[in-house]
Amino acid sequence: MDKARFAAIKTVYAVETEGAYANVALAQILRQENLSDLDRRFCTELVYGTVKTGASLDWKISQYINREADAKTRAVLRVGMYQIFFMDRVPNSAAVNESVEIAKNFCGLGASKFVNGVLRAAIRNPRKSDFPADDLALNTFHPAWLVKIFVEEFGAETAKKICEANNIEPPLCLRVNFLKATRAEILAELPDAEESKLAPEGIICRKHGALDKFKPLKTGACQVQDESSMLAARILNPRENEFVIDCCAAPGGKATHLAELMKNRGRIIAADIFPVKLEHIRQNAKRLGIKIIEPVLIDAREIGDKFPAQADKVLVDAPCSGLGVIRRKADIRWKKTPDEIAELPKLQREILESAAKAVKTGGALVYSTCTIIRRENEDIVEKFLAAHKNFKLVEKKNLLPHVDGTDGFFIAKMIREA
Secondary structure (H helix, E strand, C coil): HHHHHHHHHHHHHHHHHHCCHHHHHHHHHHCCCCCHHHHHHHHHHHHHHHHHHHHHHHHHHHHCCCCCCCCHHHHHHHHHHHHHHHHCCCCCCCCHHHHHHHHHHHHHHHHHHHHHHEEEEEEHHHHHHHHCCHHHHHHCCCCCHHHHHHHHHCCCCHHHHHHCCCCCCCCCEEEECCCCCCHHHHCCCCCCCCCCCCCCCEEECCCCCCHHHCHHHHCCEEECCCHHHHHHHHCCCCCCCCCCEEEECCHHHHHHHHHHCCCCEEEEEEECCCCCHHHHHHHHHHHHHCCCCEEEEHHHHHHHHCCCCCEEEEEEECCCCCCCCCCCCCCHHHHHHHHHHHHHHHHHHHHHHHHHHHHEEEEEEEECCCCCCCHHCHHHHHHHHHHHHEEEEEEEEEEEEHHCCCCCEEEEEEECCC
8 A cells, every 4th residue: 555645645634624734734644654755745746736626626526426425535536536637647557556445444445446436437538527618716726716806806817827826836935044044054055946036035945855854944044934925024124122013923934034134132022812823933933043032922903002102113914815825835725715805804904003003103014914915905004004194105015926936925114204
């Protein structure tokens, strides 16, 4: 029985039945399995590909079955079908035979016969499950409601480009911790890496081994972070010995970046509402050698009352739909709902309102998200500025995966004038 395929099937099963995120479930299962580097990569590709294709893959499966399958059998079918339709280098015979063998152990003999029949039917008549040419959602592995939002906001042509970009495997991006290393020193350990053109501390890795074996990450010489995300701290531009507040700080990526830019001098309040997430901030800060971050348990909507007009700089990296990081999180497109997205702007406005109260005269306020839709970005900032004439917009960036090659990200910097 193929261990890599079985590990992938168990991960896909956990994602469906436990509501687990693919990256978390995969990491847990890989820790339990003794796989070679080659098998780890194969397993990872199977998991992320199967989860990414999601409902589109299920639509293909539905063309070959006439009854419901239980969750374990669905997991086997999904991973098997993904290999048949989306992995050209995997022989169909291997996809079928290994799936059937795993099904015997994972689902039972009856299910294995069912799996065998369905997969062989797909091989005999692959055109039966061709996606309709005009169905952008099925062809690009997105829910129809989300494609509708993209089309309404960007137009059909750009929406197609966004959806296609969401399916391109992103590179690993690292942020060099200048408190411990230079970019040249980290690049010397990564022969297949290059400098980021957007962030002076950024490194782009096209190929890499297991991250848990990469020493600079363990020692705190660098941190995993996308280029677009690095720009938030850069645009806020904190200085040494300033008082800075990160309103929604967990797990600490931007807070630690702020501290590094401040050369570990000054004071940073890193706020969050979950104690376990504050512990993640502490652990990250310790690994990176940062001592000026104070994790504080507080709702971001209360920041302004606790620190009225005290902060030199305030960062609001607001809770958002995450529609700019779909390419990095295989399952986010299927986990989000229209209702959830509709509720976010109210929370985002409330957090921004509170954060603004904490900014002293002459201080800076940055609002950022990792989403690309206007209702969570420009609309929030425009309504805030209309209601607060003492704040002035001085910089705005809107990054899109298909244009900038980064995660989708929005950043707006405002100055409190009076």
